[in-house]
Amino acid sequence: MMTEASPPARPTRPVTQRLTTVADMRPADDFLERPQKVVATNVNFFYGSHQALHDISLRMPQNCVTALIGPSGCGKSTFLRCLNRMNDMIEGTRVEGEILLEDIDIYRPKTDVVELRKRVGMVFQKSNPFPKSIYENVAYGPRVAGVKQRDVLDGIVEQSLRRSALWEEVSDRLNESALRLSGGQQQRLCIARALATDPDVLLMDEPASALDPKSTARIEDLIFELKDTYTIVIVTHNMQQAARVSDQTAFFYEGHLVEAGATTDLFTKPRQKQTEEYITGRFG
Amino acid sequence: MSAVLPHASADLTAPKGQRRWIEGTMHTILWLCAAASVFTTVGIVLILLVESLQFFGHVSIVEFLTGTTWTPHSNPPQFGILPLFCGTILVAGGSAVIAIPLGLGAAIYLSEYASPRMRDVLKPILEILAGIPSVVFGYLAIVFVSPIVRSIFPSADIFNALNASIVVAIMILPMIVSLSEDTLRSVPRSLREGAYALGATKLDVTVGVILPAALSGIMASFILAIARAVGETMAVALAAGKRPQMTLNPLDSIQTMTAYIVETSKGDNPQGTLGYQTIFAVGLTLFLCTLALNVLAQWILKRMREQYE
Ligand SMILES: Nc1ncnc2c1ncn2[C@@H]1O[C@H](COP(=O)(O)OP(=O)(O)OP(=O)(O)O)[C@@H](O)[C@H]1O
Numbered sequence: 001m002m003t004e005a006s007p008p009a010r011p012t013r014p015v016t017q018r019l020t021t022v023a024d025m026r027p028a029d030d031f032l033e034r035p036q037k038v039v040a041t042n043v044n045f046f047y048g049s050h051q052a053l054h055d056i057s058l059r060m061p062q063n064c065v066t067a068l069i070g071p072s073g074c075g076k077s078t079f080l081r082c083l084n085r086m087n088d089m090i091e092g093t094r095v096e097g098e099i100l101l102e103d104i105d106i107y108r109p110k111t112d113v114v115e116l117r118k119r120v121g122m123v124f125q126k127s128n129p130f131p132k133s134i135y136e137n138v139a140y141g142p143r144v145a146g147v148k149q150r151d152v153l154d155g156i157v158e159q160s161l162r163r164s165a166l167w168e169e170v171s172d173r174l175n176e177s178a179l180r181l182s183g184g185q186q187q188r189l190c191i192a193r194a195l196a197t198d199p200d201v202l203l204m205d206e207p208a209s210a211l212d213p214k215s216t217a218r219i220e221d222l223i224f225e226l227k228d229t230y231t232i233v234i235v236t237h238n239m240q241q242a243a244r245v246s247d248q249t250a251f252f253y254e255g256h257l258v259e260a261g262a263t264t265d266l267f268t269k270p271r272q273k274q275t276e277e278y279i280t281g282r283f284g
Numbered sequence: 285m286s287a288v289l290p291h292a293s294a295d296l297t298a299p300k301g302q303r304r305w306i307e308g309t310m311h312t313i314l315w316l317c318a319a320a321s322v323f324t325t326v327g328i329v330l331i332l333l334v335e336s337l338q339f340f341g342h343v344s345i346v347e348f349l350t351g352t353t354w355t356p357h358s359n360p361p362q363f364g365i366l367p368l369f370c371g372t373i374l375v376a377g378g379s380a381v382i383a384i385p386l387g388l389g390a391a392i393y394l395s396e397y398a399s400p401r402m403r404d405v406l407k408p409i410l411e412i413l414a415g416i417p418s419v420v421f422g423y424l425a426i427v428f429v430s431p432i433v434r435s436i437f438p439s440a441d442i443f444n445a446l447n448a449s450i451v452v453a454i455m456i457l458p459m460i461v462s463l464s465e466d467t468l469r470s471v472p473r474s475l476r477e478g479a480y481a482l483g484a485t486k487l488d489v490t491v492g493v494i495l496p497a498a499l500s501g502i503m504a505s506f507i508l509a510i511a512r513a514v515g516e517t518m519a520v521a522l523a524a525g526k527r528p529q530m531t532l533n534p535l536d537s538i539q540t541m542t543a544y545i546v547e548t549s550k551g552d553n554p555q556g557t558l559g560y561q562t563i564f565a566v567g568l569t570l571f572l573c574t575l576a577l578n579v580l581a582q583w584i585l586k587r588m589r590e591q592y593e
């Protein structure tokens with residue numbers, strides 16, 4: 001941490017100047033008055049004896065985009081993966097605290113994890129297409145949910161691929177292996193795959209990290225559009241992206257939630273020194 | 285540093301005589317180790333070929349491969365290998381039918397369902413099973429399996445193909461389980477997570493994602509296990525009988541290629557006689573069968589690696 005007296009380690013732009021480059025800034029939302037979709041209260045998370053999250057409390061309101069930002073290794077993915085209990089898959093992990101989806105505690109023993117994950121979809125940090133055809137990748141979720149009619153599946157596949165901005169590139173080779181797609185195409189395929197199950201909540205872990213500016217813009221448009229129907233939590237390393245797409249931003253640092261608030265507020269007048277230093281690029 | 289390594293800068297051009305000598309000797313010794321296995325392989329194949337060629341000087345290769353009677357010690361002898369081949373197929377096929385479903389089920393259980401503690405108990409047991417000498421299995425087949433088989437199927441011979449299939453199945457089971465389990469576990473966790481995140485159940489993930497992704501490795505493990513069953517000798521020689529015949533009935537007494545080789549090697553067939561040479565002709569056939577299976581397994585595994593890239 002820097003003190004007021006010491007000179008900046010390297011030249012930085014003032015926060016306000018940086019934000020003028022962001023085209024689509026909206027005024028602070030009314031998001032706190034909206035119904036709460038996911039509410040995390042006093043969440044601690046442990047990988048074995050290593051505590052990765054410390055006492056995180058965060059509300060994610062319905063039809064809002066919450067951006068999780070923070071330096072690498074600060075626990076953004078870990079927190080995101082708590083929200084659909086994906087961390088259950090890792091041996092030796094432990095969660096404390098409470099995470100409510102609407103009014104259900106998702107960590108209570110009788111929660112049906114399969115149903116939970118149908119409602120809380122996820123796009124992973126590393127794209128992970130199945131070694132199957134493009135079509136079968138997208139149709140997988142609806143299929144395990146019991147959709148069998150071919151025309152219904154066809155419709156879902158096309159719509160999902162259109163929304164993830166991949167349709168034009170793959171519409172004539174849906175039966176080719178998904179592993180032959182480029183990295184960015186695979187990432188959009190994974191987004192399409194998550195959309196195909198039509199969840200309530202969509203968790204996206206750096207969905208645009210492997211995308212070119214044009215696809216990134218389309219994904220951001222998509223997020224904006226999806227907000228009407230879904231609740232979205234997105235991890236991003238791109239400050240402009242967080243500012244563009246999100247209503248609420250939460251800044252994580254070393255497993256602690258340093259600050260969360262309306263995106264416009266957090267970027268223009270951060271309350272914590274650490275937040276300001278991070279968003280102006282002084283560390284992280 | 286220079287104090288620790290005196291003369292470090294001196295004499296860069298000429299390697300010390302002693303050091304060069306050690307390097308050279310090590311190189312030669314290690315080369316000999318590698319060469320030994322190559323020469324042995326080449327030597328075995330050459331002996332098989334030379335002796336078989338002498339055999340095929342007396343018996344036509346067409347008769348050998350298509351004849352349906354194997355009576356090498358009768359007068360006149362008949363050398364049609366098909367009955368022995370048939371016996372081998374019967375035993376290896378029967379053991380595959382038993383061991384493949386069991387082995388795959390066990391592999392799926394170990395990799396997807398078992399708790400780590402359960403796995404720690406079961407895997408060493410499988411290793412013990414893999415270490416039991418095959419003659420023990422042959423003996424068990426006679427004193428234990430055969431009476432059970434005959435109480436269920438009274439028409440069965442005392443020595444029959446089914447006895448052998450059952451014990452060979454037990455012998456190849458650990459191989460199928462451990463090779464299949466390895467491929468199942470090597471399916472990246474990210475794929476499992478991707479499927480679970482879409483609301484898939486454990487069964488959905490196993491059947492729809494893990495098994496297809498691991499399919500080539502699993503197939504390769506089946507083929508390697510079948511190759512092992514084809515080459516299995518002691519248990520089969522003891523349990524299946526010594527009656528070469530064209531039959532697909534597992535309750536019949538039969539003889540496999542391996543069992544014939546054992547029987548004939550024990551008998552007194554002086555070197556150079558036709559009886560002696562049959563061993564090599566049958567051995568060559570057996571070698572070609574297992575070689576083909578191994579090549580097939582390697583090809584499948586290579587295809588799998590290409591598919592993942
Ligand atoms: N499977 C795991 N086992 C043990 N520790 C882990 C595991 N995954 C993450 N961690 C640790 O937890 C901490 C938080 O990791 P996490 O992946 O949540 O960071 P992140 O904020 O998503 O970082 P990045 O921006 O690099 O993706 C790190 O210290 C990391 O080493």
Ligand SMILES: [Mg+2]
Pocket residue numbers: 076077078125205235
């Ligand atoms: Mg991460």
